[in-house]
Amino acid sequence: MLLEDRIRYRPLHDKITDAQTAAGCILDGTNLFISGFTAGYPKLIPQELVRRAKNGERFKVNLFAGASTGGSVDGILAEADLVGWRRPYMSDRIMRKKINANGINFKDDHLSRLASQVRSGDLGSPDVAIVEAVGITEKGHLIPTMSVGNTPTYVREAQKIIIEISAESPELEGIHDIFIPEDSPWRMPIPIYRTADRVGKPFIEMDPNRVVAIILSREQDSCPVFNPPDDVSTRIAAHILDFIRHEIKRDRMPRNLPWQSGVGDVANAVLSGFIEDDFFANLDIYSEVLQDSVLDLIDLGKVRAASGSAMTLSHKARKRFFNELYRYKEKTVLRPVEISNSPEVIRRLGVIAVNTAIEIDIYGHVNSTHVMGSQMMNGIGGSGDFLRNGAISFIVSPSVAKGGKISAIVPMVSHVDHSEHSVDVVVTEHGLVDTRPLTPRQVAEQIIKKCAHPDYRDMLWDYYQRAVRTTGGHEPHMLDEVFSFHQRFMATGDMHPRQK
């Protein structure tokens, strides 16, 4: 397909140019609002900015995306020291390092909130939007690629728009559902009543007069590699499915509430758990990022509808998806993240939310972001949107990390992203605790017995028992040794005591 055929709005053909010219409007201090949510990010302009930096130009941009954009944006821009500010989420190794060294300003937001903040002007003047698209419609509107994220708002607000037409993407038109809610006090209900509902347009409305450049791209999203579910994640998935099946059978939960599952191997494994399970059928998935497991379930005829803000597929799955797009399109819908993660919609639909943690404490508080309390990992992403508003919220983690040297269950988490009030059920490969009918003390006793790794149970029990005896209270804690596990790890590289 020719570039011209992708741009069905003729007047914009004049804007076709090269990356160097296109990026000319990006200067020191420019606020850059880019498409991208694990997928669908622009590729050529970031490369061009790096080229300029290598040629000695000194400048920094403030970078706002939907969520993470991987090595090809966050990674190379961070490495070239081109990023002043970054919001709301990232997962790149190099960028993470610079954020923790205070070399990049980073703020970690609930993903559902950013778009309205941009519209209200809170994030500064919306200078330039860079958007990856599969094409432009006859009326000059934009068809995005494999993610929506905050792109509709960025395109609406930006003074200048640069478009990277992704020549390798197939005809994704029709998969997106673009709806920008009005802002308060004029907001009306978001009219999604069922997972499959389409309430917007299949394109992003755009004022063609603000398009300053269009370039042709043959770059593709870098693909994640999903590890096949290992024993630990298979057991975690089994605990969750058993529990929900039990709740449904006891008539404490309706059948067919939609599912959300976070990003990564464990989250992928949870959905893979449905593959060999005959109880669950006609699944609705109302999630944030759709991964390989969703395609597998569609192939098995197990999915009624899958909704997200992005699709992140392994190389193999992407090929399959592109080849049989007509079939997958019927089942999938990609929305702005303020809709996929909308508290209103999540609570209305009654989403079963499954999210992963770095560590969980004995009372059910969750650290999703900071290793040892200070070092940023990736960000909370949408975990808070789903955990807080889901009909039932699971927080899951393997019981240990670093070959057993770190216990995921600790006396007190070293950083709290989600308090006990947002968490219903705690799950590790060893077991599951439904905290809803329990007092904090009962929660602690159950989590230590059922979720902690056997290596750490005695230490946790000893801590808890002494806290009950000495401090007492509703959530007994001894503040002088509440982080003893962490301190030991930082001193010795192992949460186990030297002498076991």
Added chain:
Amino acid sequence: MLLEDRIRYRPLHDKITDAQTAAGCILDGTNLFISGFTAGYPKLIPQELVRRAKNGERFKVNLFAGASTGGSVDGILAEADLVGWRRPYMSDRIMRKKINANGINFKDDHLSRLASQVRSGDLGSPDVAIVEAVGITEKGHLIPTMSVGNTPTYVREAQKIIIEISAESPELEGIHDIFIPEDSPWRMPIPIYRTADRVGKPFIEMDPNRVVAIILSREQDSCPVFNPPDDVSTRIAAHILDFIRHEIKRDRMPRNLPWQSGVGDVANAVLSGFIEDDFFANLDIYSEVLQDSVLDLIDLGKVRAASGSAMTLSHKARKRFFNELYRYKEKTVLRPVEISNSPEVIRRLGVIAVNTAIEIDIYGHVNSTHVMGSQMMNGIGGSGDFLRNGAISFIVSPSVAKGGKISAIVPMVSHVDHSEHSVDVVVTEHGLVDTRPLTPRQVAEQIIKKCAHPDYRDMLWDYYQRAVRTTGGHEPHMLDEVFSFHQRFMATGDMHPRQK
């Protein structure tokens, strides 16, 4: 007015009885779902239960209300050791003590979530509802008193209903707006688009066949005493109003977003701040508990609409309210707490949320519930519903407590109810920090400089600087001395070091 005139549904006249007979169905292990949300709780049945306990009967009930019910329910039942479980919130001194001693099982829930949990059966079989009402309609429906809370759901779900007709209450009919949303996956949008919208019925639908007893009550709610705004709360209120005025003038916020203000003196003072302020007019108040200040503002013609789940008025204000009910009724609406605190509605309307904290840390995490990390104070109540979903969320506290011996700003809060991600603006009498455009390190620097009490600034700054130098990271913390302020207080009764 005769009791009979209050019960306009004639067949229920047969159920009129005395408290002793009425309470006959309450036995050991009974799940008791009572009306009440700072006001509007039943009074006679609790007294009768205490009488039985004093006569030597040994039994415990599980007590679920809308929120707190004060000394006349929580207090006397706790003192008589009659409470097995209590949810979701309380503020009584005696009950608090027993909860902290593990003598009463207590779980602290987001108030917006409890009703749907009761409907799903999560809280056990709904044995008996006890409801204070001003009357019963011709068709046998219930008109509640000064609060709605979870009463509509309790009345719908309970197997047996006991009604205390409050003979002293005036004709409140018409002030309530009762709407129970369907539960997922059949829920539809909650159709409130503006603060004043009425979307339900002025009574609680009730099946008269489940009414087992009706008794006449001349008891009244015990009234809070509001202290007139002191210097500290006046300054806190001024900071908030100045900030919002500034945002509106800079066109970063629309005029006339509705306000929510928490419970207590400081919250009352914030709304009182409008009294002498000419900039703010036509106020919408979309809150949880309406206090004296709301009446004052109505009298001044400054309120367009005030919505809440309860009215808690001082003795004097209540008299005024009852005397001119016709006038106040036009401006006020009382809703179920799942509606007053609905994340969906709060986010749609764009509520300006103001809530108080026990302590706030340098990165903006908030402890609303646990003194020194372990001792339960009252519970989170609706603070999380409003903080998380407001268009802008203020967390406020006087900078010190206990005559300066406790700093409300600490390195790390000893318990987290609301993470930094739920908090937009931190306020003490010394100043205000808008955290939204800042990194965590910038937040820490600003909070220490602007919000901390001068006595504690150097200590906080010293901690923060050393954390930056030694641990570093995105939110620098030294886990081995992160609670040094708390530990010092617990050892010496003062967060100040011995030698200043």
